[in-house]
Structure formats: structure tokens, C-alpha cells
Amino acid sequence: MKYFRYILVLSFCWTFGGCYYDKEEELYPTVECSVENLSFQTDILPIIESNCYSCHDAANNFGGITLEGYNQLKVYINNDQLVGAIKHESGFSPxxxxxxxLLECEIEKIEAWISSGALNN
Ligand code: HEC
Incomplete structure (x- = not known):
């Protein structure tokens, strides 16, 4: 009887946990996006690496644009092209x-990191 209850609780947690996880984005779209204390290395670089390096790393510098490495990325932050491009603003190539x-949250993170100085942290 004791075991039965244990399994019941376990499977309940499992099921509930699964549902909760699936719907989390829908239920709390903004809570999920943390834009506090962002780090270039852990928050920003992975977004750029996985979405942009296929065309803009040093080897594949499509359009003559390399975003690999902080210094290179900084060029396109300073001239506003990066934000213009990822926000699909007019006058920039989307x-x-x-x-x-990019996901709304990824764009928010990039903007927040830039407005806090775009540090190489
Ligand atoms: C499939 C290839 C591809 C991917 C992926 C890609 N780009 Fe580009 N990018 C290009 C090409 C090609 C150009 C040259 C302009 C054009 O053809 O639109 C360009 C141009 C740009 C420009 C200059 C924009 C302008 O208005 O002149 C910026 C900034 C840029 N890319 C940033 C990014 C960022 C940031 C990402 C990732 C979020 C990214 N790109 C992903 C191919 C790509």
C-alpha cells in the first residue's frame, strides 16, 4: 500500500511536471525572459553562434560581414546594423x-546587453 501511494505521487508529479513544462512558454511568456545581468559569453554569444555563424563566421563571411568574436560583432553593434537587421527594421537586410x-526574448536580451554597454563579459 505504501509503495502504491509512492508510485501514484511519482506518476502524478511526472504527468503534472510534463504538462507544466509544455505550457510554460504560453502561460508565462515574459517571466521566462530574463534580461538582468547578461553576459556576452553565456547569454549573447550562443545566440549569435547558433543563428548567425553559419553565414557570418570568419570563414563564411557572407555579404563581407564577419560576426565572429567580440571585436567584429562590436563593429555591427556600433553602426546599428545588427539591431536593425534582427528587428527587421526598414533600411536593413532582415x-x-x-x-x-530570432525569438522575441533573444532580441530583448541582445538589446538589453547593448544598452548596458555591450560589455565583453
Ligand atoms: C543564410 C545566411 C545568413 C544568416 C543565417 C545570417 N545572415 Fe546576415 N547576411 C547574409 C547576407 C548574404 C548578407 C548581405 C546582405 C543581404 O544579402 O541581404 C547579410 C547581411 C547582414 C548584415 C548587414 C545588414 C545590412 O542591412 O546591410 C548584418 C548586420 C547581418 N547580416 C547580421 C546577421 C545576424 C545578426 C545574423 C544572425 C541573427 C545573421 N546575419 C544571419 C546572410 C546571412
Whole structure:
């Protein structure tokens, strides 16, 4: 009887946990996006690496644009092209090219990191 209850609780947690996890984005779209204390290395670089390096690393510098490494990325932050491109603002080529835009939260993180000084942290 004791075991039965244990299994019941366990499977309940499992099921509930699963549902909660699936719907989390829908239920709390903004709570999920933390824009506090962002770090270039752990928060920003992974977004750029996985969405932009296929065309803009040093080897594949499509359009003559390399975003690999902080110093290179900084060039396109300073001239406002990076934000213009990822926010699909008029006058800029929408990026990433020919695919869905970055997630809202990824854009928010990049903007927050830039407005706090775009530090190489
Ligand atoms: C599939 C290839 C591809 C991907 C992925 C891609 N780009 Fe580009 N990007 C290009 C090409 C090609 C150009 C040259 C302009 C054009 O053809 O639109 C360009 C141009 C740019 C420019 C200059 C924009 C302008 O208005 O002149 C910036 C900034 C840029 N990319 C940033 C990014 C960022 C940031 C990402 C990732 C979020 C990204 N790109 C992903 C291919 C790509």
C-alpha cells in the first residue's frame, strides 16, 4: 500500500511536471525572459553562434560581414546594423536571412546587453 501511494505521487508529479513544462512558454511568456545581468559569453554569444555563424563566421563571411568574436560583432553593434537587421527594421537586410526571426526574448536580451554597454563579459 505504501509503495502504491509512492508510485501514484511519482506518476502524478511526472504527468503534472510534463504538462507544466509544455505550457510554460504560453502561460508565462515574459517571466521566462530574463534580461538582468547578461553576459556576452553565456547569454549573447550562443545566440549569435547558433543563428548567425553559419553565414557570418570568419570563414563564411557572407555579404563581407564577419560576426565572429567580440571585436567584429562590436563593429555591427556600433553602426546599428545588427539591431536593425534582427528587428527587421526598414533600411536593413532582415536577419537571419531567409529564416524565421530570432525569438522575441533573444532580441530583448541582445538589446538589453547593448544598452548596458555591450560589455565583453
Ligand atoms: C543564410 C545566411 C545568413 C544568416 C543565417 C545570417 N545572415 Fe546576415 N547576411 C547574409 C547576407 C548574404 C548578407 C548581405 C546582405 C543581404 O544579402 O541581404 C547579410 C547581411 C547582414 C548584415 C548587414 C545588414 C545590412 O542591412 O546591410 C548584418 C548586420 C547581418 N547580416 C547580421 C546577421 C545576424 C545578426 C545574423 C544572425 C541573427 C545573421 N546575419 C544571419 C546572410 C546571412
Amino acid at each position: 536577419m537571419p536571412k531567409n529564416t524565421a526571426p
